Amino acid sequence: MTSRRTLRLLAVPLALGLFVAACGSDDDDDGGDGTTATTEASGDTATTEAEGGDTEEGDGSDENAGGEGDVEDQQESVEDTDTEVEVSENSRSYGGDVVYGLEAEAVGLRPWEDTCGSPCLNIQRAIYDPITEQTAQGEYQGFLAESLTPNDDFTVWTVMLRDGIEFHDGTPLTAQTIADMFPIQQAGAITSGLIEGAGLVGVEATGDLEVTYTLDSGNSAFPAVLTGQTGRVFEPTAAQSEDFISNPVGTGPFVLESRDLDNATTVVRNENYWLEDTEGNQLPYLDSIEFRPIPDEGTRLDAVLSGTVDMMQTLRQGTIRDARDAGGDFVLLEFQGNNTGGGMFNTAVAPYDDVRVRRGLTLMNNQEAVIEALGGTGISLPTTQWFSQDSPWYSEAVADAWPEFNFEEGVASLTEYINDPARSDGKGVGEPIDVELSCPPDPTLIAAMQVIEQVWSGSGLVNVTLTQFDQATHINNAITDIHQAHCWRWSSDEDPSISINPFVAPPEESPVNFPNYFNQDWFDAAIAAIQTADVEERKALYESIMLGLAEEFPIWYSGGTATMVMTEPQIQGINGWLLPSGDVGQGFPNAEVRWHEVFIAE
Amino acid sequence: MVRVIATRVVRLVATLLAVTFLTFTMLEFLPGDPVNAILPPNAVRTPELIAQVRADLNLDDPFFQRYFAWLGDALTGDLGQSYVTDQEVSEIITSRLPITLQLAVMGILLALILAVPIGILGAYKQGKWQDTVTSAGVQVGLSVPNFIFGIFLIWLFAVNLQWLPASNWNRLSDGLVDNLKTAILPASALALTQMAIFSRLVRADMIGTLQENYILSARAKGLSNRFILFRHALRPSSLSLMTIVGINFGALLGGTVIIETLFAVPGIGFRLINAINQRDILVIQGITVFIAASYVLINTLVDLLYSALDPRIRRS
Numbered sequence: 001m002t003s004r005r006t007l008r009l010l011a012v013p014l015a016l017g018l019f020v021a022a023c024g025s026d027d028d029d030d031g032g033d034g035t036t037a038t039t040e041a042s043g044d045t046a047t048t049e050a051e052g053g054d055t056e057e058g059d060g061s062d063e064n065a066g067g068e069g070d071v072e073d074q075q076e077s078v079e080d081t082d083t084e085v086e087v088s089e090n091s092r093s094y095g096g097d098v099v100y101g102l103e104a105e106a107v108g109l110r111p112w113e114d115t116c117g118s119p120c121l122n123i124q125r126a127i128y129d130p131i132t133e134q135t136a137q138g139e140y141q142g143f144l145a146e147s148l149t150p151n152d153d154f155t156v157w158t159v160m161l162r163d164g165i166e167f168h169d170g171t172p173l174t175a176q177t178i179a180d181m182f183p184i185q186q187a188g189a190i191t192s193g194l195i196e197g198a199g200l201v202g203v204e205a206t207g208d209l210e211v212t213y214t215l216d217s218g219n220s221a222f223p224a225v226l227t228g229q230t231g232r233v234f235e236p237t238a239a240q241s242e243d244f245i246s247n248p249v250g251t252g253p254f255v256l257e258s259r260d261l262d263n264a265t266t267v268v269r270n271e272n273y274w275l276e277d278t279e280g281n282q283l284p285y286l287d288s289i290e291f292r293p294i295p296d297e298g299t300r301l302d303a304v305l306s307g308t309v310d311m312m313q314t315l316r317q318g319t320i321r322d323a324r325d326a327g328g329d330f331v332l333l334e335f336q337g338n339n340t341g342g343g344m345f346n347t348a349v350a351p352y353d354d355v356r357v358r359r360g361l362t363l364m365n366n367q368e369a370v371i372e373a374l375g376g377t378g379i380s381l382p383t384t385q386w387f388s389q390d391s392p393w394y395s396e397a398v399a400d401a402w403p404e405f406n407f408e409e410g411v412a413s414l415t416e417y418i419n420d421p422a423r424s425d426g427k428g429v430g431e432p433i434d435v436e437l438s439c440p441p442d443p444t445l446i447a448a449m450q451v452i453e454q455v456w457s458g459s460g461l462v463n464v465t466l467t468q469f470d471q472a473t474h475i476n477n478a479i480t481d482i483h484q485a486h487c488w489r490w491s492s493d494e495d496p497s498i499s500i501n502p503f504v505a506p507p508e509e510s511p512v513n514f515p516n517y518f519n520q521d522w523f524d525a526a527i528a529a530i531q532t533a534d535v536e537e538r539k540a541l542y543e544s545i546m547l548g549l550a551e552e553f554p555i556w557y558s559g560g561t562a563t564m565v566m567t568e569p570q571i572q573g574i575n576g577w578l579l580p581s582g583d584v585g586q587g588f589p590n591a592e593v594r595w596h597e598v599f600i601a602e
Numbered sequence: 603m604v605r606v607i608a609t610r611v612v613r614l615v616a617t618l619l620a621v622t623f624l625t626f627t628m629l630e631f632l633p634g635d636p637v638n639a640i641l642p643p644n645a646v647r648t649p650e651l652i653a654q655v656r657a658d659l660n661l662d663d664p665f666f667q668r669y670f671a672w673l674g675d676a677l678t679g680d681l682g683q684s685y686v687t688d689q690e691v692s693e694i695i696t697s698r699l700p701i702t703l704q705l706a707v708m709g710i711l712l713a714l715i716l717a718v719p720i721g722i723l724g725a726y727k728q729g730k731w732q733d734t735v736t737s738a739g740v741q742v743g744l745s746v747p748n749f750i751f752g753i754f755l756i757w758l759f760a761v762n763l764q765w766l767p768a769s770n771w772n773r774l775s776d777g778l779v780d781n782l783k784t785a786i787l788p789a790s791a792l793a794l795t796q797m798a799i800f801s802r803l804v805r806a807d808m809i810g811t812l813q814e815n816y817i818l819s820a821r822a823k824g825l826s827n828r829f830i831l832f833r834h835a836l837r838p839s840s841l842s843l844m845t846i847v848g849i850n851f852g853a854l855l856g857g858t859v860i861i862e863t864l865f866a867v868p869g870i871g872f873r874l875i876n877a878i879n880q881r882d883i884l885v886i887q888g889i890t891v892f893i894a895a896s897y898v899l900i901n902t903l904v905d906l907l908y909s910a911l912d913p914r915i916r917r918s
Contacts, residue, residue, distance in 0.1 A: 101769070105876065107686050189641070245688075261687065262698075262868035262876065263771050294769045294866040295875075299756060306760035308767040472638040472881060 092277065096600035097288045098571060100593075101300045101312035105262050105293035109248045110239070111232040112181075112188030118315060118563075118590050123291050126267045126595045127168075128250035129233055131159065131178075131226035133579050133594075134494070134586040138392055140223035141579050144173065144233055144251065146209075148226075154218035154531065159226075161209040162580070165274040167235040168255045175205035180236035190229050197502070198225045220533045224495040253284035253596040265291040275580060275596055285573070285599035301326065304566055311567035313591035318375030318444065320564045333565040333575055337589050338391055338491040340383040341374070341448075342557040343437075346483050348507070348516040350425040351433045356417040358553035361435070361462070361485070363403055363410030364455050371559040373447040380560040385546045386491035386500065388560060392535075393496055395543040401550040402557075407455070414461045434463045438477065439487040441468040448558060449487060478514045488514070490555065493589040496542045501526040504545060515554035522548050563591040573597040606909050614902045621894040622676070622887075626669050629883055636661065636685075636883050659685075676891070682884035684877075691888035694873055701771065702862070702869035706854040708785055709792030710847060717797045718843075721804025722831055728809055736801070743798030749860045752791035756865075759787060769866040788865040792858060796850055803846055807839035814838075845904055852900035856893040 106123050108114025116124060133143040142148055146160045165173040182203040185191035202214035215222065225231065235249035248256055251274065254267035268288045275283045292309055294300040297319045303309045305326055314320060323332055345352035345361070352358060367382035374380075384402035387393040403409070414433070421429055437453060439445045449466055456462040469477060477483045491499050504522040507513040522545045529541040549555065565574060565588050577585045577597040585594060637655050656662050660671070675682065681691035724736045760768035766787055772780040811817065812835055820830050859871030866872070870889055877885035 107880070260773070260868065262872055263773075263866075292770055292866065296769075296864050296866070298753065299769050299864055299866065302756050302761050302768040303770070306756075306764055306768045308760060308769055470881065473635070476635070476638040 091602075092281065092285055092573075092597075092599045093602050094285050094599075095287050096285075097290065098286055098311065098598070098600070099290045099292060099309040101292050101294045101303050101309040103293070103297070103300065103313060103315060104295055106265070106291075108245060109256070110188075110244065111229045111234055112185045112191040112239075114190065116190070116229070118313065118592055119291075119293065121590075121592045122313065123265055123267070124232065125252070125592060126254040126289060127248050127252045127256060129252050130228070131161075131231035131233060132223045134224075134227055135579060136584045136586050138493075138495075138586070139583075140221075140227060140495075141581055141583060143579060145226070148223050150220070150222070154220045154222065154533075155215050157213040157215070157222050158206070159211045159213065161211065162274070163209060165251050166272055167238075167251050168249045168270060169235060169238060170272075171235050171237070171249075173233065173251055175207055175209050175211045177236060178211045178233065179203050179205040181234065181239075184236055184239055185230060194225070194228070194230045198222070198230065200225070200230070219497075219530045221495045221497050221530055224498060227494070254286075254289060257288070262293060267291075273596070277597065278578065278582060283596045285597070286595070289595060298322075301566075304330065304568075311565060311571055313563070313565050313593075315561075315563050315591060316375070316444070317371075317379045317562055320379050320562055321375055321377075323564065323566050329569050331567045331569050331571075333567065333588055334379075335563045335587065335589055335591065336380070336388050336390075336560055337493050337563070338387045338393075339493070339561045339590075340386065340490050340557050341370075341487070341559055341561050342383075342490055342555055343452075343485055343487045344478075344483075344515045344555045345485055345553070346481060346514075346516055347554055348481060349484055351417065351423065352484065354417055354424050355552055356413045356420075357433060359403075360410045360413035360417070361456060362553045362556040363406045363413060364459060365452060365556050365558065366405045366455055367557065367559050368405075369451045369455075370448045373451045374444050374559070376559060376562065379562050382559050383557040384550075385557075386496070393539060393542060395539075395546055398543060398546040398550060401547055403550070407459070411459050411461065414459065418461055432461050432463050434465070436465045436467055436484040437487070438467045438469065438474065438483055438485065440471045440474045445487060452558075479511045481514075481516060483514075486514070487558075488555070489561065490557070493586065496538075497526065497530050500542060500545060501530065517552065517554035519548055519552070563589070565591050565593060570601045571598065572601050573599045603910070607906060610902050610906055614898055617898045618891075618895055621898070622673060622891050623669065625887055625890045625894070626672065629886060630665060632881075636881055638881075672887070676888075681888035681891075684882050684885050686877075686880045686882045686885075691885055694885060695870060695889060695892050698868060698870045698873055701773075701867060702855060702858050702871060704774075704785060705789050705792060705858050705861070705867065705869060706851055708789035709796060709854060710851055712789055712793035713796035713800055714847070716793070717800030718804055718836070720797070721801040722808055722836065724801065724805040725808030725812060726827070726831060733805075737805075740798045740801050743794050744802075746794065748791045748795055748857075749864050751794045752788065752861055752864050755787045755791055771865075771867045784865075784867075788858075788861050788867050791861050791864075792854060796854070799846065799850065800843060803843055804839060807842055808835055811835045811839045841908075845908060848900055848904035848907075852897035855896050 100122065102119035102122060104117070104119045106114075106116065106120030108116075109120070109124060109127065111124060111128060114120070129144050131143060131145045132140045132148065134140055140148075142159075142162075144161055144165060146162045149158045149160075150156065151158075159178075161173060161175060161178070167173065171177075186195055199216040199219065200213060201216050202212075204212045204214070206212045213222065219225075233251055234244075238244055238247070238249040241247075246256075246259055253270050253273045253275070255270050257266045257268045259265045266288060269284055269286065273283055277283055292303075294303055294309070294312070297314060297316055300309075300312045300314070301319060301322055304312045304323075305328060314323070320332070320334060323330070345358050347353050347358070368377075371377055371380055371382065381389070385395060385398040387395070417423055418431065418433065419429055423429075425433060427433070435456065437449055437456075439449045446466075446468070453464045453466055457464050474486075478486055478488070502510045502512045503514075504519065504526050505513055506518050506523070507516040525541040525544050529538045532538060567574065574588055574593050576587070577594050579585050588594070636659075637652050641651070641655065660668055663671075672682065679692055681695070683690055684694065687694075720736045720740065724733045724740075727733045756768045759766045767784055768787075770784055772784045774781045808831075817830060817834060820834050825834075855870070858867075858869055859874055861867070862869045862871040863875050870893070874886065874889045874893075876882075877889065
C-alpha cells in the first residue's frame, strides 16, 4: 500500500508540464521532477548547420501524403542530422554577453512556488544549481552532491554535498541549508505536490555536508527527483524575504542583475562560482545573459536572423522548419527526445470502454498526416511508444507491436462494435458512434485534430464533434475525467518511472491515470521498476507496459515533438556541457540551456 | 455650457458603468474555472485547496455582490492584485502606460507627418495622377492590417537591411536614441492605418475648403499656392482632423495590443495578452476597463472641446 501511496500523484507535474510546455506556454510546469528513476534515459540531440545539406531535406513540405515511402523519406531526413552530444573543441574564452529570445516570460523565479515552463527554466538554470543532473546516457549523477547512497530498500538516501560552495550572497551551502529548504518546499505551490508524489517525508542534516532523505517507500530512481524543482537549491533564509522575487539567491553560475517583467531579465557572472572546467578554469565563461520574451514565433526567428538577439528557443516544429529554411550561418540545436504527441480515450466512458473502438480509432489515425498538419514533416517521426529511437528505453518489440495506419482494419474493428447488439454505448445496431475530440485552441493542434476528424468521419462510422478549451481547463478536464477523446503529450526525457508509474496506477489513487485504464500487471511492473536498480530488468518491465498499451490502446500517438535552440555560430558549449565528474550532460532537452559552460568562440 | 458638460459627464459615467459591467459579465461566462488557471498545473487540486482559493478570491459570492465589491474598490483606485504575479493591477497599468502612450503618440505623429502632405496633395491635385496615386496608397493603408505591415517592416528593416532591431524594447532610461531604435518600427506599424484615415479626411476637407470664396479671393490677390494651402486652407480643415486624432488616440491605447505582442513591447497590450493566456482575471478586467475608460474619456473631452469651439454643435 505504501507503494501505491508513493505513486499517488506521482509526477503530476511531469505529465502535465510536458503537455503544457509542448503547447508553448510558460504557465506550465516543466514537470521536472516528480519522482523516481535512475539510469539511462535518452538525450537524443541533433545539431544542424542551417546552411548544411541536412536542412534542405528537412523541409519536405510536399512529402508525407501518407505512403510508406514517405515515412522512409521522413525518417531518412531526420536521421541525417547529427545525433551525438558533442563537446566543443574550440578553445574556451572568457567574456561576452548573450541575448536569448524566449517564447514567453517567466512569471516568477522561485523554484518552490512559481510555475515554471521551458522559458522560465532557462533563467532558473542560470541562477540555481540542482543537487543532481542527468548525463547524456540518462544516468543521474551528483551536481551539487558529491555522492548519493541508498539503503538496501531505497527508502533512505544519504546525499553528501560538495564542500566550499557558496550562495550568491556568500552564505555557505551546508546540509542544514537543504534541511531548512524542506519546510518551505513542503508549503510551496510547486514543490508540495512534487514532494508528496515522491513520497519524501523527511530531510535531515546528519552532518555538516551530509543530508538524509527519507521516503515512505522504496524508490531506486530517487536521484531523478533532485534534478528538478525539488532539487533546485535556494538560500532558505533569503527565501523568507519578499525581496527574494527580485533578488533570488542560488548557487548558480549567474546572479540576477535586473528584471523588467515582459521585457528583459539580465543575469551576470557569479564571480565566486564553485565549478571549474576540465583545465581548472573557473566557470562560467560569459559575462552576462539577457533573456528577452518574444512570444511571436516569427518575430523571434527574425530577431535571430537580424542580430537583435543572439539565440532563441522554440518548442514549435513549424518554427524549426522555418529556421532550417532561413539559411544563414546559424547553428540549429534540435532535440527529438522522448516526448510524443497523441491523445487518450477516457475508458470509463462508452464507447471508449470497448477495446474494439479504441483499436479502430487508433488504426485510423494517420500519423504522417497529423505530423504534416503540425508542421513537423521532415522534423519529427511517427511514434510507437514513449521513447524515441535513440533512447536506451526504446523497444523494437514495441515498435513492431504498435499497429501502423490501416484504415480498413480500423473500419473492421469499429464495425464489429457497431454491429454488436450488446454495444456499450446503448445505441442501436449499425448506428455510428459519437466521439467528442477535445484540444486547446492552438491553430496547429486544431489542424491536427481536424485531420483525425476527417479520417474518422470518413469511415461513416463515427460522428466526431471537436471541442476546444483553454489549456488550463483542458488539463483540468483530464484530471477530473470530464473528457472523452483528448489530445495530449506523453513521456519525457527523465526516468520512465516519472511519467509511466503514475499513469498506470489505480485511477482512484492517481489523477494522472487520465484514461482511467487499470491493469494490475502493468502496475506491478511499474512498482517493480522502482524497486530495483538493475537497468536491464527495468527496461524489460517498462517494455512490458508499452506492449500492453499496444494491445489495449488507452492512448494513441501522433508523432514526436522536436524542440530547438538556434544560435549564432560562435556561441558554443550548449551542446556537450560536462558534469563535475567529467561526464557529458544531457544537452538541451525541451530547449532548456545549461549555462555554466557556454562561451563565445573567437 | 454647464448643461452640456453635465450631460456629457452623465453619459460618461453611464458608459463606464456599462463597460465595467459588460467586462465583468463576459469574463464571468468564459468557459472553465479560473481556479484552474490560478493553481499551478502540478498543484495537487484537493477540494480543500480549491475551496480555499475560491474563498480567498470571493469566487463563491453572488455575481452582483462581487461586481459591486470590485466596482467599489475600483472607484478608490484599487483594481485588485494579479493572481499570477502578485502585483497590484494599478501598478501594472501605471508602469506600462508610458510605453503604450509613447507608441500611441509616436504613431499619431508619424501618421500626421505623412497624412497632411498626402491629403493636401490629393486635394490640390484632385482628379489628377498625383491624386490617383496617393488615393491608391491610402486605400492600401486602410486595407492592410497593421500587424501585417509590422511583419513587413521587420522583414525589411531588421532582417534584410539590419538597420533596426526586430523586437525588444529599450526604455528611455537606456538613452533616447536606443529607445527610438526599438520604438520606431512598432510606431510605424501603428501609424499606417491612422495615416490613411487622416489623409482621407484632410483631402476631403481641403477639397471643400479650396472651393470657399475666401480662397478664390486669396488666389485673386496673387498669393502663392503654398501660402494659400498651408495658411488659409489647412487651418479650417484641421478642426475635424484634430477631432479624429483625439478619438483615434484613445482607440490606439487599446489598438496597440497586437503590435506590442508582435514586437515584444512591454506595454499595456502585451500584459493584457499575457493575462488572457494566464487567465489572470483581475488584470484583464483592470486593463480592459482602463482602456475603455481612456477611450470614453478622451471622446468626451473632444466632444466638450468641440462644443466649446463651435457654438452650432453646442446648440444642437
